[in-house]
Amino acid sequence: MTLSLSPQDAWQPLPAGEWNADAARHLLRRAGWTAQPAEVQRATQEGLAATLARLFPPQPPLLPEPAMIQRNEVERMDLGPRYMQASPEEKRVLGRQERERSQAAYLDMSVRWLQFAAQPDNSAFQKWVLFLSDVYVVGFEKVHRAPLIYRHFDLLARNALGSAPALGKAVSHSPAMVLYLDLAENKREAPNENFARELFELFLLGEGNYTEKDIKEAARAFTGYRLRPGGEFVFAPRQHDMGVKTVFGQTGYFTGDDVIDLAYGLPAAGIWLPRKMTRFYLSDTPLPGAYLAALGGPWRASGYDLGWLTRSFFGSRLFFAPEFRGNFIKSPVQFYLALLQDLDLDGVPLPRYVVNPMRQMGQVLFDPPNVRGWVGGRNWINSGSLAARRTLVESVFRPINPESLTADELVEIRAAGAAGRDHFTVTDATLEPIAGLDPAAAVQSLTSDFLPIPPGPAFQDSLQGFIAAGHPNPQENLRRVRRALITILESPDYQLC
Amino acid sequence: MASNNPTPFLPTTRREFLSLTGRGIGLLAFSRFAPSFLVKAASAAVPSPEKDRTILVLVQLAGGNDGLNTVVPFSDGNYRRLRPTIGIPDDHVLRISDTLGLHPSCTAMQGLFHDGKLGIVQNVGYPNPNHSHFRSTEIWETASASGDFLSTGWIGRYMDNACAGRPGADSHDPLAVHINTLNGEPETFIGQREHPTFGLLAGGGGRRESEETRKLLETIASETGAPNSEEGFLQHTLMDALVTEGKVQNILGAYRPAAAYPANPFAASLKNIAALIAGGMPTRVYFVSLNGFDTHVNQADTHANRLKTLSEGLAAFQHDLEAHKLDGQVMTMTFSEFGRRPSENESKGTDHGTAAPLFVMGSRVKGGLHGTPPALNLPKNQDVTYSTDFRSVYATMLENWLESPSEPVLNGKFATLPLVV
Numbered sequence: 001m002t003l004s005l006s007p008q009d010a011w012q013p014l015p016a017g018e019w020n021a022d023a024a025r026h027l028l029r030r031a032g033w034t035a036q037p038a039e040v041q042r043a044t045q046e047g048l049a050a051t052l053a054r055l056f057p058p059q060p061p062l063l064p065e066p067a068m069i070q071r072n073e074v075e076r077m078d079l080g081p082r083y084m085q086a087s088p089e090e091k092r093v094l095g096r097q098e099r100e101r102s103q104a105a106y107l108d109m110s111v112r113w114l115q116f117a118a119q120p121d122n123s124a125f126q127k128w129v130l131f132l133s134d135v136y137v138v139g140f141e142k143v144h145r146a147p148l149i150y151r152h153f154d155l156l157a158r159n160a161l162g163s164a165p166a167l168g169k170a171v172s173h174s175p176a177m178v179l180y181l182d183l184a185e186n187k188r189e190a191p192n193e194n195f196a197r198e199l200f201e202l203f204l205l206g207e208g209n210y211t212e213k214d215i216k217e218a219a220r221a222f223t224g225y226r227l228r229p230g231g232e233f234v235f236a237p238r239q240h241d242m243g244v245k246t247v248f249g250q251t252g253y254f255t256g257d258d259v260i261d262l263a264y265g266l267p268a269a270g271i272w273l274p275r276k277m278t279r280f281y282l283s284d285t286p287l288p289g290a291y292l293a294a295l296g297g298p299w300r301a302s303g304y305d306l307g308w309l310t311r312s313f314f315g316s317r318l319f320f321a322p323e324f325r326g327n328f329i330k331s332p333v334q335f336y337l338a339l340l341q342d343l344d345l346d347g348v349p350l351p352r353y354v355v356n357p358m359r360q361m362g363q364v365l366f367d368p369p370n371v372r373g374w375v376g377g378r379n380w381i382n383s384g385s386l387a388a389r390r391t392l393v394e395s396v397f398r399p400i401n402p403e404s405l406t407a408d409e410l411v412e413i414r415a416a417g418a419a420g421r422d423h424f425t426v427t428d429a430t431l432e433p434i435a436g437l438d439p440a441a442a443v444q445s446l447t448s449d450f451l452p453i454p455p456g457p458a459f460q461d462s463l464q465g466f467i468a469a470g471h472p473n474p475q476e477n478l479r480r481v482r483r484a485l486i487t488i489l490e491s492p493d494y495q496l497c
Numbered sequence: 498m499a500s501n502n503p504t505p506f507l508p509t510t511r512r513e514f515l516s517l518t519g520r521g522i523g524l525l526a527f528s529r530f531a532p533s534f535l536v537k538a539a540s541a542a543v544p545s546p547e548k549d550r551t552i553l554v555l556v557q558l559a560g561g562n563d564g565l566n567t568v569v570p571f572s573d574g575n576y577r578r579l580r581p582t583i584g585i586p587d588d589h590v591l592r593i594s595d596t597l598g599l600h601p602s603c604t605a606m607q608g609l610f611h612d613g614k615l616g617i618v619q620n621v622g623y624p625n626p627n628h629s630h631f632r633s634t635e636i637w638e639t640a641s642a643s644g645d646f647l648s649t650g651w652i653g654r655y656m657d658n659a660c661a662g663r664p665g666a667d668s669h670d671p672l673a674v675h676i677n678t679l680n681g682e683p684e685t686f687i688g689q690r691e692h693p694t695f696g697l698l699a700g701g702g703g704r705r706e707s708e709e710t711r712k713l714l715e716t717i718a719s720e721t722g723a724p725n726s727e728e729g730f731l732q733h734t735l736m737d738a739l740v741t742e743g744k745v746q747n748i749l750g751a752y753r754p755a756a757a758y759p760a761n762p763f764a765a766s767l768k769n770i771a772a773l774i775a776g777g778m779p780t781r782v783y784f785v786s787l788n789g790f791d792t793h794v795n796q797a798d799t800h801a802n803r804l805k806t807l808s809e810g811l812a813a814f815q816h817d818l819e820a821h822k823l824d825g826q827v828m829t830m831t832f833s834e835f836g837r838r839p840s841e842n843e844s845k846g847t848d849h850g851t852a853a854p855l856f857v858m859g860s861r862v863k864g865g866l867h868g869t870p871p872a873l874n875l876p877k878n879q880d881v882t883y884s885t886d887f888r889s890v891y892a893t894m895l896e897n898w899l900e901s902p903s904e905p906v907l908n909g910k911f912a913t914l915p916l917v918v
Contacts, residue, residue, distance in 0.1 A: 010651060180846060182793045190843030194793050197849075201629055212628070244873035284727075327727045370788075378730060453728070459717035466713060483706055487713040492722075492731030 001283065003256040003325055007290040010318035011298070019048045023320050027450060029280050029497040030328070031055055031314050032123035034338035037449070039120055048315055055124035061128075062157050063116045065150060072105040073147045073169045073230070080229055105146035106353035110365040113153075113353060114333075115347050118340050125160070128310065130333065131280045132156045133366075134373040135273070136171045138180040138204055140366045145179070149366050150230050152176035164273065164304035168204060168260045172222065173233045179370070183225040188241040191219035198371050200263065206275070210248070214438045217245040222256040237364050264304060270296030277313055291318070326452035330375055330497050331458035332361035335389055338497070339489065342450055343430070345396060346421045349412050350405075357395070360388035381495065393489040397482065399425045426485075428478060435481045438469040446485055459491070503807055551898050552774060554767075554783045554814075554829040555652075558807070560791030561630065563800055564836035564853025565871075566615055572596045575873035583797055583847070593617075594866060596624070602805040605812035606856070613864035614815060615856060616916055618890055620871040622883025624850025626835065630791070630849075632833040637768045640907055651891055652782050654906045655899060686893050711739055749774035755820030758813040763787045763806050767814040775821050781785075781899065790833060794844040824860040828898050828917070831856045832887070840877045852883035855890065861918050868914070889914055 001208045003010070014023070024043040024254050025035035043051040076098065083094055138152050150373040152174045171177055172195070181195040196219040196359035200210040223238030227233060245254045248262050263269055271292045277349070295312065302308040313319060330338060336358065340347055347354060358364060362385045368374050405413065416422045434442050443463045447455050463484050470480035488494060506692035511657065570576045571590045590598025597609050609615035627633045636643060640651035718736035722729030728856040752772035758764040766785045773780065787810075789803050811829065818824040836853025852871060871881035888911040892903035897917040904910050 131798070149552060182846075185794050185842070185844035187843050190841055190845055192793060194847060197628070201631075208634060251792070329727055329731070378727070380735055381731060386734060387736050455717060456720040458720050459713075462713055463714040466709070471908060483709055484713070487710045490710060490714060491717050492728055492735050493717075495731050496727060 001285045003288075003291070003318075004316055004321050004323060005293040007323045009287075010321075011295050011312055011316045012289050013315050014317050014320050016047070018317075018320065020044065022325075023048075024051070025452070026320060026325055027051065027314060028124075029338075030319075030324075032120070032127055033334050034341045034497070035117075035452075036120060036341055045147075049311075051313050055314075056128065056161055056307060057125070058161070058307070060125040060157065060161070061122055062154065065154075066105070066109050066112050068105040069147050069150045072101050075101055076145070076147070078231055081166060087090075095223045099144065102144060102146045106140050106149065106366065107355055109146060109150055110358075111347070111349055111351055111354050113365065114337065115349065117333075118187035118337050118347055120341065123337070123341075128335075129153065129157045129160055130223045132160055132167070134368065134376075135276050135282060136167075136174075136177070136390060137368050137371050137373045138174070138176040138366075139368055139370075141216045143176045143179045145231060147224070148174075148176040148179065151231075153366070159306075160188070160475060161307040161310065162305075162459065164269075164306055164309075165260055165264045167306065168174065168199075168264070169257050171203070172256055172260065173225070175227050175231045175233050176183075178225055178227055182225055183345075186219060186223050186225065188220075188223045188239055191216065191223060191241070195219070195222055195295055196259075199260075202372055204260070204263045204272060205266065205268045206272050209341045211444045214247050217247050218479070220245050225256065238323070267293075267296065267300065270300035270304070273309070274313070277309075280376065281313075281328075282319070283328060300401060326496055327440055328497055329380055329495055331374070331376060332358055332385070332389075333365065333382060334497065335361065336392065339396065343396060343426050344423070344487075346416065346423045346428070348400065348424050349416050350409050353395075353400075357392045361385050361392070363390075378486055378497075387493075387496070390490040393486055397425070397426050399484055426482070428482075431478055431481050431485065434485075435474075439464045439471070442467055442481060443484070445486055450488055451487075452496050453493055454492070455488075455493055463487070500768045515555060550781060550826070552781055552783065552827045552900060553769060553894060553901070554785065554809075554860040556811070556829060557784070557786040558790050558831055558833035559634075559786050559788035560833070561633075561835045561837055561849055562790045562803075562831075562833040563770045563792060563847050564620075564833075564850075565839055566800060567600050567804060568593075568619065568854045568870075569598050569600065570596055570870055570873065571598050573873055575875070579873060579875070579877075580839070580840040583841045583845055589640055597866070597870070597910075600801065600804050603808040608809040608816060609812055609858060610864060614651070614862060615858050616862045616864050617854050617856060617866050618885055618914065618916070619854045619866060620852045620881065620884040621642060621855050621868070621887050621890060622835070622881075622885075623887055624883075626851040626880065626883075628835070628849040630834055637832055637834055637887060639666075640891055651906055657896055658901060658905050672677065712778050715739060736831040748772055748778070750775070754813075754817050756813045756816035758817070759806070759809045761806055761810070764810040764813055767810050768817070771814060771817045771821070771823070774818070774823055774827060791906075792837070792846050792847060793842070811856075815858055815860075819860065828857065828859040828862065828894070830858075830890070830894065836881070838878065839871075839873055839875055839881055840879075851880040855887075857890075857916050863915055863918050869917055886911060890916075893917065 021040055021044045024040045026044060027040055027048075028035040046054070057370075079094060079098055083091060086094055093231060113126070116122055117130075133153060133156055134495050136152075136156060138149065140146070141147050143149055152171075155170050155174050156167070159170050172183070177195070180199055182192050183195045193215050196215045200215060200218070201207050219369055220241040220243065224236045224284040225233070225237075226236045226239065240255070245252055247254060247259055248266065250262060252258070254262070271289070274292050274295045275286065278292070287326065299305075299312070318324075336347075336354075339345070355364070362380055363374060400413070402410065402413070413422065422482075434445055437445060443460055446463075447460070467477070467480050470477040537583050558602055565576065566581065566585055567591045569585045571587050571592075572597065573586065577584055585600060589601045591601060591603060592598045593607065593610050599610070606615055610617075622644055623636065626724075627636060627768065635641075635646075638650050639647035641647040669895060718732045719740065720732060722732050749769055749772050752768075752775060754768050754771065758768045765786065770783045773783075787803065789799060789805055792800050814829070815824065818827050832855055833853060835850055837847035837850040839850065842848055868885040871884065873881070875881065888907050888909070892907060892911040893913040895901045895903040895906055896913050903913075
């Protein structure tokens with residue numbers, strides 16, 4: 001990729017004269033999920049700085065703790081004493097019940113997070129939290145305890161726009177992380193290196209910026225981290241290795257928090273998160289080191305202020321450069337949420353209608369494949385995942401068949417209806433205004449509303465011919481407009497943002 | 498940090514892949530992370546089926562398999578010293594020699610061993626071992642030296658080499674397909690990381706409407722996006738997927754396995770590979786991944802479970818191939834990014850280590866033990882030193898199985914092992 005700006009110019013603020021509807025669409029698609037016309041208009045009028053202040057607010061709305069998570073925590077506390085007295089057979093049953101409850105709470109949380117993130121006012125910030133969770137990875141499959149996964153996300157959200165070292169320390173105390181990377185198994189007399197290694201390699205610095213010795217010494221500093229039975233983090237001083245450690249050439253009686261500060265003392269720490277951001281938000285192609293250093297230096301000087309980083313990154317000339325427009329592949333989460341927002345739909349509040357498609361598209365929420373997180377970009381796409389995206393599109397044009405639902409699911413659907421959040425399916429009313437247009441105008445309207453780049457002439461022509469073949473029969477015309485829209489949403493260009 | 502490409506040993510451009518598959522040297526992957534050859538080129542140009550071609554199936558044991566508890570040196574006092582709590586007791590191991598035994602989960606593999614269809618290459622590794630999952634995986638996949646960073650993989654280079662100077666064919670046929678089996682049961686959600694699923698496209702309005710969409714999409718997929726652009730990449734993938742969908746579905750749907758496969762995603766992947774081989778696909782290399790081997794804590798149950806999955810899946814696959822008389826054509830080989838530390842940690846688990854044994858399976862494998870076992874007279878927390886370079890195993894597969902010179906692929910000369918009969 002040829003970059004149109006020098007490293008020195010790349011992170012300068014976008015000049016006011018270059019802020020327009022196209023730029024707003026780009027910002028909304030990349031920082032959030034998609035560019036709904038009303039949101040584009042609002043952002044264009046507000047200006048870039050005000051829009052960024054709104055997308056990344058000082059007091060962002062947080063996902064309320066789902067009732068099933070609360071219940072699961074209480075149930076787990078109650079389980080403790082009963083479990084102690086149970087026979088082996090009863091223990092197996094209790095254990096299985098607890099796993100099932102945790103699993104159900106986890107699925108419910110997945111649905112709720114998606115619904116929360118689908119609200120336009122939450123989109124950019126929740127995507128930022130998703131990004132942070134793709135750096136500071138924990139996975140449900142290993143942690144198993146849904147409430148701890150919720151707390152990890154809550155902790156990321158609460159620290160998402162503060163100082164990065166504070167976030168890093170909070171992450172190291174996150175109960176889910178303690179379980180995920182075996183911190184509780186890290187003992188004074190027998191250090192477990194898992195956390196220290198991933199902290200340096202994947203969370204803070206990147207390979208090549210530390211030695212095996214640094215890992216071994218750092219692991220000693222992270223001893224004494226424990227969880228109470230209820231899952232709260234606790235520091236056990238008697239389990240902590242009080243000895244002298246040498247990390248990054250510095251020697252002292254370091255604690256885990258000290259080690260995180262030491263890591264942030266290295267210039268590599270300034271480059272690591274911006275590097276991850278470019279990969280998550282901009283392009284599969286890594287930015288050359290000079291560009292990362294040009295952002296990393298000032299970020300470091302800001303005291304590693306994450307709010308500063310979002311404003312500088314999303315407000316930069318580089319972010320809006322032509323080489324980054326309309327050419328990045330949506331993640332499955334973004335594909336799903338953009339589809340809901342573009343079609344003005346509510347998400348179906350049933351895990352199997354949401355979590356299964358996500359899995360088939362290759363992204364299971366709260367459960368990245370490993371500690372490195374999702375690879376993303378072109379790796380999202382293969383013939384299987386593309387088929388899953390197409391299946392999802394088809395599904396939102398089909399009404400839900402109530403007979404296929406379980407009793408519990410019917411209750412959920414009725415509750416959504418009572419709350420006025422049951423617009424799950426694209427209806428004829430959505431399509432009729434487009435069907436009223438002549439074929440050329442209908443294609444123009446459909447493609448400009450939904451695609452980030454104009455489609456090629458052959459596709460436009462064939463769509464136009466396809467719609468025209470339905471005239472003048474109104475029913476057939478409407479059917480063909482619907483099919484044309486489905487095809488557009490299944491097309492390669494709709495996978496891009 | 499590893500590159501973004503999860504499996505860098507695969508070809509990286511569609512043209513590269515087309516020219517390769519044109520010669521009947523395709524790849525097929527079954528893993529959560531489709532290797533990039535799939536991502537880059539699901540289209541395959543297919544020559545007339547060449548049923549006598551040898552086929553290599555690569556089985557990745559992701560996470561770093563604990564070799565010492567897989568092929569257990571049960572009579573070695575050092576093993577008992579290093580593994581005081583998680584060591585496999587003498588009377589539990591499945592003996593394969595006077596000094597070695599398989600993990601008790603591996604009864605099916607013990608049977609293969611006794612039938613001479615399973616070879617074990619002991620203590621495979623490389624100099625200056627790296628303990629990072631990602632870097633060490635990359636080293637195995639690119640067949641690089643520890644300090645070198647290669648952008649191509651060993652299978653990719655094999656294909657380069659095999660196809661140099663030959664014209665590529667150009668048709669759409671199901672060669673490189675990521676097959677996803679739709680599993681409609683939400684209860685199975687827990688822990689099912691690898692879903693070897695084939696995404697059947699459920700058309701919204703029945704067959705006619707699916708056909709309409711397919712025709713329209715074909716017009717856009719045949720448009721040419723800018724070379725190397727994301728749009729062009731998506732168009733190619735879509736076109737390939739459209740053509741592939743029906744064909745692979747037919748092959749898998751019609752397949753009647755002649756062995757009972759266990760009900761797990763790994764075995765399902767192997768069954769699908771058997772189906773595609775039996776269906777006459779000209780694919781030369783298949784890739785399937787089994788994960789969960791990163792056993793830092795309380796490893797006994799996890800590891801036993803993983804090995805059982807591996808052992809039973811491999812045996813079912815071998816028996817199925819035999820019943821279909823395809824076994825003479827197929828060689829299966831496992832690999833893992835590293836073994837684990839000989840001394841157990843305080844969490845009844847093991848940390849990242851270095852060399853480990855790997856398995857080769859097939860009717861034309863020279864069964865039994867190959868290479869030498871690791872020396873275990875080690876102080877606590879020291880790693881074993883490898884005795885067979887993994888590139889020697891690759892050289893053997895290239896020279897003696899895929900019938901390709903190994904030196905240009907491996908960028909050096911590595912001795913071959915007597916693994917192929």
